Amino acid sequence: MHATLTSTCLLVLLLSGCTFDASGIHLAQRPDTSVTPDPLDQGLKEASLDAQMDQSHQRDLPSMDTPALGADTTVDMPPPCTQTLCGDECVDVKTSADHCGRCHYTCLVGDHCSEGFCCPAGETACDGVCRDLQTNAIYCGDCSTTCFQDQVCLTGLCCNVGQENCDGECVDTATDLRHCTGCGQACSKGEICSPIGCLSTGCKDASAEQTFSDNMRGCAGTVTYANRDTLCAKDFSPCSAKEWVDNRNGQAPNYNYWTNAKLRWAGYSSGNCATVFYGGGGCGEDPMRVCASKLDPLGNRCNWIDCGFLSRDPKEYFGGCLGNKTAGVLCCR
Numbered sequence: 257m258h259a260t261l262t263s264t265c266l267l268v269l270l271l272s273g274c275t276f277d278a279s280g281i282h283l284a285q286r287p288d289t290s291v292t293p294d295p296l297d298q299g300l301k302e303a304s305l306d307a308q309m310d311q312s313h314q315r316d317l318p319s320m321d322t323p324a325l326g327a328d329t330t331v332d333m334p335p336p337c338t339q340t341l342c343g344d345e346c347v348d349v350k351t352s353a354d355h356c357g358r359c360h361y362t363c364l365v366g367d368h369c370s371e372g373f374c375c376p377a378g379e380t381a382c383d384g385v386c387r388d389l390q391t392n393a394i395y396c397g398d399c400s401t402t403c404f405q406d407q408v409c410l411t412g413l414c415c416n417v418g419q420e421n422c423d424g425e426c427v428d429t430a431t432d433l434r435h436c437t438g439c440g441q442a443c444s445k446g447e448i449c450s451p452i453g454c455l456s457t458g459c460k461d462a463s464a465e466q467t468f469s470d471n472m473r474g475c476a477g478t479v480t481y482a483n484r485d486t487l488c489a490k491d492f493s494p495c496s497a498k499e500w501v502d503n504r505n506g507q508a509p510n511y512n513y514w515t516n517a518k519l520r521w522a523g524y525s526s527g528n529c530a531t532v533f534y535g536g537g538g539c540g541e542d543p544m545r546v547c548a549s550k551l552d553p554l555g556n557r558c559n560w561i562d563c564g565f566l567s568r569d570p571k572e573y574f575g576g577c578l579g580n581k582t583a584g585v586l587c588c589r
Contacts (some may be wrong), residue, residue, distance in 0.1 A: 380395075
């Protein structure tokens with residue numbers, strides 16, 4: 257009975273995967289009869305799954321090559337060249353120092369390009385020649401302005417000889433109250449401009465028609481000899497005949513003027529006469545005076561003119577006498 261059970265047990269064990277060793281019967285796990293996966297097939301399957309997931313994500317993201325919704329798709333194009341194309345550079349060959357007159361023609365250092373010609377600094381090309389428009393009387397200020405024959409070009413402005421260009425205006429700085437002896441040097445009220453600068457007018461009405469020197473003015477008017485001092489400013493008084501001779505500085509009178517002296521006449525006629533203090537002939541209340549002409553701009557008369565002082569020569573513009581009732585006054589200080 258025991259042997260029968262043992263045999264039966266052995267049969268069962270063998271059918272169920274039993275193994276034996278020297279120590280007896282041991283039970284072991286039945287071998288796995290499932291198919292072992294091929295590693296290569298497994299990797300291909302995983303790669304395919306990753307690719308499917310990437311494609312799924314890409315369907316949710318905007319393409320790098322496709323503009324986003326609402327983006328401006330306009331492409332800015334450079335404007336067409338309306339001047340001269342030198343290589344890939346659009347230039348004005350009339351003004352470009354690197355392409356003057358034509359492409360790649362470069363002016364010397366310090367020169368500039370004027371109308372397509374290389375000119376020194378301060379010059380401008382006129383009719384294909386570089387010219388200084390500040391001083392050139394034929395091309396004064398621009399290429400189309402020519403000064404008159406008796407004019408000069410002063411910083412681009414045609415002016416008469418002796419004038420200056422002050423703020424674009426030709427002025428005589430020897431007489432101009434705004435620019436006395438130089439541009440921008442203005443005289444004050446009550447002053448006059450002379451070649452030596454701004455001076456007090458010397459005349460009561462502040463008009464001083466003539467300035468002979470710093471100390472002598474010609475104040476035009478039509479007053480009698482008795483009222484001669486009414487034309488002089490408070491710091492001036494009628495000049496003596498000698499002061500006229502010493503201070504006129506070679507100038508001729510523009511009007512007839514009294515002096516402070518009660519001068520007499522000597523001689524025969526205009527140009528052949530002299531004024532004296534003693535002797536000769538008297539003139540009563542109308543003494544000789546300084547005369548511009550026989551009839552000055554204000555209607556004052558001189559019956560004699562071109563007389564000398566104390567002698568016939570040199571001529572010192574003295575004249576007049578009886579019947580010549582009015583004149584202006586020479587005022588001195």
